[in-house]
Amino acid sequence: MPKIFTEEPEHEQWQMLSSFIYPSNIERYFAQKRIENHDQGVVDLISGSILQAQEYFHASSSVSLNTSPLLLYYGAVNLLFAASLLNSGRKVDINNHGIKLEVATRNRLADTTFTPYFSTEHGGLHQFCKIFCPEINISQYGSQNKWTLLETLGSILELKIDFESCYGMKSNIVPIQIVTSKQDSVERIDKQEFDNQNILDELKKIGDFSKCYIKPKLESEFFRYQYIFLRRRIEGKDITETSVMGQSFLRKFHDKGGHKIVLPGIIHLYKGLFVLGNISRYRPSVWIPFVRSDSTGERQIIEKFMRICRRNIPNMVLNFIHNTNFYFTKEIYEPLELSKDFTEEQIRKIALEEIKKYK
Known part of the structure; x- marks a missing residue:
């Protein structure tokens, strides 16, 4: 950029x-x-x-x-x-x-x-x-x-x-936080984005989420962390967007018929x-x-x-x-x-x- x-x-x-x-x-x-x-x-x-x-x-x-x-x-x-x-x-x-x-x-x-x-x-x-x-x-x-x-x-x-x-x-916007260190870079979503609803169901509303990311393991993460940590698929489809100010985010789909x-x-x-x-x-x-x-x-x-x-x-x-x-x-x-x-x-x-x- x-x-x-x-x-x-x-x-x-x-x-x-x-x-x-x-x-x-x-x-x-x-x-x-x-x-x-x-x-x-x-x-x-x-x-x-x-x-x-x-x-x-x-x-x-x-x-x-x-x-x-x-x-x-x-x-x-x-x-x-x-x-x-x-x-x-x-x-x-x-x-x-x-x-x-x-x-x-x-x-x-x-x-x-x-x-x-x-x-x-x-x-x-x-x-x-x-x-x-x-x-x-x-x-x-x-x-x-x-x-x-x-x-x-x-x-x-x-x-x-x-x-x-x-x-x-x-x-319909889900911001992504990118945390970087000298060794690695991690993508995560704040759980507050989903109003404590069924998070997996909410993630399915993000267009092609499963083609980009591996299904998050929420059994342990849900209670231990404030964030949902995302892991990309090898050679998966990139569905992230970047705003003009550099903020990465995901977009939920609109259901039309x-x-x-x-x-x-x-x-x-x-x-x-x-x-x-x-x-x-x-x-x-x-x-x-x-x-x-x-x-x-x-x-x-x-x-x-x-x-x-x-x-x-x-x-x-x-x-x-x-x-x-x-x-x-x-x-x-x-x-x-x-x-x-x-x-x-x-x-x-x-x-x-x-x-x-x-x-």
């Missing part, structure tokens, strides 16, 4: 993304990815989309909650569209959102329901899923494919504490912005009273969700474009001390090997 030291992460992210407004940089990127004979006009589409995305993002931070969700949604659409074009060099035909808002309720905004279109090749959601989670066909689950804003908010790591406090239920769906964070952010942008634009009778006189604390969740989108989406798109995880930090830069990363025995072996080279 490359560390980028900066006082202003959002500014630095857009500085990096802005390199793709220049045709020569886009052509160089295509050459590095061995994308030949890209579609005519795609370079201008990428450049224009990133320029517009940047302006939408910046504008969303200077207006009130009355209009900021709509501006941020437009910015996200443009940025994800640019990422799609950079990924393939081919034009992507998008002529609808790919989502239909079903019910927007005044009682609790989180109960708003929405449905991905059943079958479309031209929906924004469907096209972006093809890029960020190609193994999932979001439209194939028919009438069972209804989602709620509650599910979306509960799928964002940075909202976990606020979500559980506001709605009185566990989120018996299908276990695990969507990446960037798709949840996109869905959430669609819902909030749509309500603020087309359902003012719901949105304006919510903004003016929310008495539940839910508005704080929405405001934080907006800040998370503004900070995370550009970072996630950068990670996708460059196929690495950029970590923007305000930490003071320090030289790398290898002595902290190796045991004494390892250092001795390295030294002996170097000495042998000169004998």
Whole structure:
């Protein structure tokens, strides 16, 4: 995970993304990815989309909650569209959102329901899923494919504490603590994540848990330790995700008609912005009273969700474009001390090997 030291992460992210407004940089990127004979006009589409995305993002931070969700949604659409074009060099035909808002309720905004279109090749959601989670066909689950804003908010790591406090239920995110020493590295989960329920049943709700980890032995650990210790399978599937701040976590699946769906964070952010942008634009009778006189604390969740989108989406798109995880930090830069990363025995072996080279 490359560390980028900066006082202003959002500014630095857009500085990096802005390199793709220049045709020569886009052509160089295509050459590095061995994308030949890209579609005519795609370079201008990428450049224009990133320029517009940047302006939408910046504008969303200077207006009130009355209009900021709509501006941020437009910015996200443009940025994800640019990422799609950079990924393939081919034009992507998008002529609808790919989502239909079903019910927007005044009682609790989180109960708003929405449905991905059943079958479309031209929906924004469907096209972006093809890029960020190609193994999932979001439209194939028919009438069972209804989602709620509650599910979306509960799928964002940075909202976990606020979500559980506001709605009185566990989120779909399970943080992992990684404890390292000179000899080993251990993954563990705090048992409080499971509300003292049947822990093995709860672990089964984590997408592909058994393909990544060996079944924990809880008979002894449950009473002796505060944590569940995880042991990875040899050559097992890696199901862990990493936040833009470097926090590792696991994601529970969503059950849609018996299908276990695990969507990446960037798709949840996109869905959430669609819902909030749509309500603020087309359902003012719901949105304006919510903004003016929310008495539940839910508005704080929405405001934080907006800040998370503004900070995370550009970072996630950068990670996708460059196929690495950029970590923007305000930490003071320090030289790398290898002595902290190796045991004494390892250092001795390295030294002996170097000495042998000169004998």
